[in-house]
Amino acid sequence: MQTTTAAKQDLTQTLVDRARAMLPALRERAASCESECKVPDATIADFQEAGFFKILQPRRWGGYELDPQSFYAVQMTLAEACMSSAWVLGVVACTTGSSPCSIRRPRPTCGAMTRPS
Numbered sequence: 001m002q003t004t005t006a007a008k009q010d011l012t013q014t015l016v017d018r019a020r021a022m023l024p025a026l027r028e029r030a031a032s033c034e035s036e037c038k039v040p041d042a043t044i045a046d047f048q049e050a051g052f053f054k055i056l057q058p059r060r061w062g063g064y065e066l067d068p069q070s071f072y073a074v075q076m077t078l079a080e081a082c083m084s085s086a087w088v089l090g091v092v093a094c095t096t097g098s099s100p101c102s103i104r105r106p107r108p109t110c111g112a113m114t115r116p117s
Contacts, residue, residue, distance in 0.1 A: 008066055008070070011064060011070075012073060012074075015052065015055065015070070015073075016073050018050040018051075018052075018074075019077040019078050020077055022046055022050070022078065022081070023077075023078075023081040025042075025043075025046065026078060026085055027082070029043055030081065030082040030084075034084065044088075051064065052074060052089055052093065053093050055093060056068070056093055056094065057093075071090075071093065074089075075089055075090055
């Protein structure tokens with residue numbers, strides 16, 4: 001099923017609105033994030049619940065398969081409150097299920113692995 005441009009724009013706006021709603025909590029956790037050198041578990045859980053890890057993930061793997069600009073709009077909104085949390089979102093979202101390295105390719109059969117004569 002193809003997602004229309006309007007539907008993608010609506011979803012992007014919904015995700016940006018979710019990010020904006022998180023800003024007060026991220027501001028409260030920013031000092032903890034800095035002092036503990038890690039993004040709080042509650043922030044990761046909030047990102048997961050909001051669907052942020054699905055933004056770049058292909059549809060066939062349950063993601064939204066939106067474009068990078070949609071992802072950046074969410075990430076930049078989160079960075080208004082906590083740059084570290086936004087950075088971690090970028091690292092995790094861009095390396096789980098959306099990179100060419102994570103695309104599963106069929107393995108060759110034994111017959112395909114014979115040496116050329």
